[in-house]
Amino acid sequence: xxxxxxxxxxxxxxxxxxxxxxxxxxxxxxxxxxxxxxxxxxxxxxxxxxxxxxxxxxxxxxxxxxxxxxxxxxxxxxxxxxxxxxxxxxxxxxxxxxxxxxxxxxxxxxxxxxxxxxxxxxxxxxxxxxxxxxxxxxxxxxxxxxxxxxxxxxxxxxxxxxxxxxxxxxxxxxxxxxxxxxxxxxxxxxxxxxxxxxxxxxxxxxxxxxxxxxxxxxxxxxxxxxxxxxxxxxxxxxxxxxxxxxxxxxxxxxxxxxxxxxxxxxxxxxxxxxxxxxxxxxxxxxxxxxxxxxxxxxxxxxxxxxxxxxxxxxxxxxxxxxxxxxxxxxxxxxxxxxxxxxxxxxxxxxxxxxxxxxxxxxxxxxxxxxxxxxxxxxxxxxxxxxxxxxxxxxxxxxxxxxxxxxxxxxxxxxxxxxxxxxxxxxxxxxx
Numbered sequence: 001x002x003x004x005x006x007x008x009x010x011x012x013x014x015x016x017x018x019x020x021x022x023x024x025x026x027x028x029x030x031x032x033x034x035x036x037x038x039x040x041x042x043x044x045x046x047x048x049x050x051x052x053x054x055x056x057x058x059x060x061x062x063x064x065x066x067x068x069x070x071x072x073x074x075x076x077x078x079x080x081x082x083x084x085x086x087x088x089x090x091x092x093x094x095x096x097x098x099x100x101x102x103x104x105x106x107x108x109x110x111x112x113x114x115x116x117x118x119x120x121x122x123x124x125x126x127x128x129x130x131x132x133x134x135x136x137x138x139x140x141x142x143x144x145x146x147x148x149x150x151x152x153x154x155x156x157x158x159x160x161x162x163x164x165x166x167x168x169x170x171x172x173x174x175x176x177x178x179x180x181x182x183x184x185x186x187x188x189x190x191x192x193x194x195x196x197x198x199x200x201x202x203x204x205x206x207x208x209x210x211x212x213x214x215x216x217x218x219x220x221x222x223x224x225x226x227x228x229x230x231x232x233x234x235x236x237x238x239x240x241x242x243x244x245x246x247x248x249x250x251x252x253x254x255x256x257x258x259x260x261x262x263x264x265x266x267x268x269x270x271x272x273x274x275x276x277x278x279x280x281x282x283x284x285x286x287x288x289x290x291x292x293x294x295x296x297x298x299x300x301x302x303x304x305x306x307x308x309x310x311x312x313x314x315x316x317x318x319x320x321x322x323x324x325x326x327x328x329x330x331x332x333x334x335x336x337x338x339x340x341x342x343x344x345x346x347x348x349x350x351x352x353x354x355x356x357x358x359x360x361x362x363x364x365x366x367x368x369x370x371x372x373x374x375x376x377x378x379x380x381x382x383x384x385x386x387x388x389x390x391x392x393x394x395x396x397x398x399x400x401x402x403x404x405x406x407x408x409x410x411x412x413x414x415x416x417x418x419x420x421x422x423x424x425x426x427x428x429x430x431x
Contacts, residue, residue: 001101002068003040003047006077009057009320010270010329011037014136014336019043019096022050026096026109036320036335038091040071046098047071048108054276055093055314056335058240058321060427061105062087069099073321075240075409075421085410085417090427093314097431107431121348123358126340130362134162137333138170141270145329148268150174151219151260153253156206156372158359159274163333165364167272168214177219177260178207179252181386201386206372213370221259228390231255232401237408238325239318241422242401245295246316248387253322261326269328275319276334279309280341281355289385289392303346310342314426 011017013035022032023043031053038057040049047069051059061071062083070081078088089105091097096108141150150171152164155178167174180200204220211218231251236242239250260269278284282302287294298308323330348354360368385392406418421428 001045001047001099002064002066003042004064004068004070004072004081005040006070006072006074006081007038007040007059009036009038009073009324010331011035011039011057012137012140012331012333012335013037013052014133014140017050019048019050022096023048023108026050029109032094032096032109034336034338036332038073043098046100049091049097049099051091051093051095052335053094054310054335054338056276056320056332058317058427059091060088061091061097061099062089073317073324076237079410085413085421087430088421088428089430090314092426092429092431105431121345126344126358127361129340130337133336134166134333134362135170137331137336138166141272141331142170142172145268145270148270148329149264151264151269151271151328152176152216153256153271153273154178154207154210154218155274156203156208156210157274158356158363158368158371159277159334160207161210161274161367161371162359162362163272163274164210164214164216165362165367166333168216168364171270175217175219176207176211176214177221177256178204178211179221179223179255180204181225182222203372206370209370210367213367214364219259219263221256223255225390227255228387229394232391232396233404233408235322236401236404238322239316240321240409241316241318242398242405242419243316243422244388244391244398244401246318247401248391250318250322251387253318257323257326257328260323260328271323271328271330273319273330273332274334275332276313276338277341277355277359279306279313280334280338281344281358282306282309282349283355284309287385287388289389292392294388294392301346302349306342306346306349308425312425315422 013033015033017033017037019039019041035052036056037052038059049059049061049071058073060075060078062078064070064082070078070083072078098106152167154160154164154176231254235250235254236247239246282305286297298305320330406415409418
C-alpha cells in the first residue's frame with residue numbers, strides 16, 4: 001500500500017512517543033503520553049496513525065483514488081492529493097488507528113479515560129509538579145531550537161504571562177507580541193509609549209506592562225478594524241473550522257503570525273501561547289452584542305462543562321494550523337499539564353477567583369499585580385468587542401462562515417458534505 005505522510009506538526013512530549021512506544025502503550029490499555037504530537041509510520045502491513053490525548057495536533061487520513069493512504073494535518077492537503085472528501089477521517093485524540101491493505105481501519109487502545117478526580121485537592125502539589133514540567137519543557141525547547149527566535153503571544157492575562165515568565169528565564173532572546181486594533185489616533189505613535197496610547201485595548205496595555213517587567217521586548221501587532229473582513233476567509237481555511245469562536249481566535253492569530261514572520265523573515269521561529277488553561281479551568285463565558293448571544297455555553301454543571309470544552313479541543317486548528325502556515329513552530333506547553341488540572345474537583349472550579357488563587361503563584365514575584373484580572377479575550381477585545389464586535393457589525397453570519405469553510409476545504413463539494421467533517425464538536429472519525 002502506497003503511503004504519503006504529510007504530517008509536520010511540531011512535537012512536544014516529555015516521554016518516548018515513537019510509534020512503537022505508543023503502540024505498546026495502546027495495546028496494554030495505557031493512555032498515550034501527554035503532549036502535542038501527531039505521527040504516522042508503516043508497521044508491517046499496516047500504517048499506524050497516532051495523535052496526542054488532547055487533540056492539539058490534527059491527524060487526518062484517507063485513501064486516495066489509487067488506493068494509497070494519505071496522512072496529514074490538513075484536510076485540504078488530503079483532498080488535494082486525491083482523497084475523496086467522504087473518505088477523509090480524523091484520528092481521535094489519544095488513539096492509534098491501524099490502516100491495512102483492503103480492510104477497515106482498526107483502533108488500537110482504549111479511549112482516553114477521564115482523569116480521576118483527587119479526593120483531597122492539594123494546590124501546592126499541583127503547582128510544584130506544574131513548575132517542574134514547564135521548566136523541563138522550556139529547557140527541551142531551548143536545547144532543540146538553538147539559534148531560533150522565541151516569541152510569546154502575550155495578552156496580559158495570567159495564562160500567557162506564566163508562559164512569558166518561563167520564557168524570560170529559559171529562552172535566550174525571547175520577545176513578546178500582542179495584538180490590538182488601532183484607530184487613526186494611534187498612527188505613528190505605535191512605536192513609543194505603547195501602554196499609554198488611548199486607542200489600544202486594555203489587554204494590550206497589560207501585555208506591555210508584563211513584558212516591560214520581565215525585560216522582554218514587545219512586538220506590537222496592530223490592525224484597523226477593516227482588516228478583519230479580508231482576513232476571515234483565510235483564517236477559516238487555516239483554522240479548519242467555521243464556528244465563530246474558533247474563527248475569531250484564528251483572525252487574531254493570523255495577524256500575529258503575519259507580523260511575527262515579517263519581523264523575522266529568514267529565521268527559525270518558535271511561538272508559545274497560553275492556550276488550553278481556559279479549557280482546564282472552565283474559564284469561558286457567553287458574549288452578548290445588541291441582544292444577540294455568541295459563544296453559547298452548555299447548560300450543564302461545571303464538571304460536565306469542562307468535559308465539553310476538553311472534548312472540543314479535537315476540532316479546530318486556531319493555533320498550530322494558523323501559525324504553521326507562516327512556517328512558525330507553535331507549541332502549547334500547557335498540554336503537558338492536562339492530568340494535573342483535569343484532576344481538580346469540579347467543586348473547586350466554582351470557587352470565587354479560583355483561577356488566580358491557583359495559578360498566580362506560578363508567575364514571577366511581583367507580576368500578579370500587573371496582569372489583567374478581568375481579562376477581555378483577544379477575540380472580544382475591549383468595549384468595541386474586538387473581532388466579535390467587528391464581525392457582528394459586518395453582519396457576518398454562520399452561513400457566511402460555512403461558505404468560506406467550504407471554499408477553503410473543497411470548493412467543488414456539496415456544503416452538507418463539508419459541514420459533515422465536524423460532528424457534535426469533533427472531527428469525523430468514520431470508525
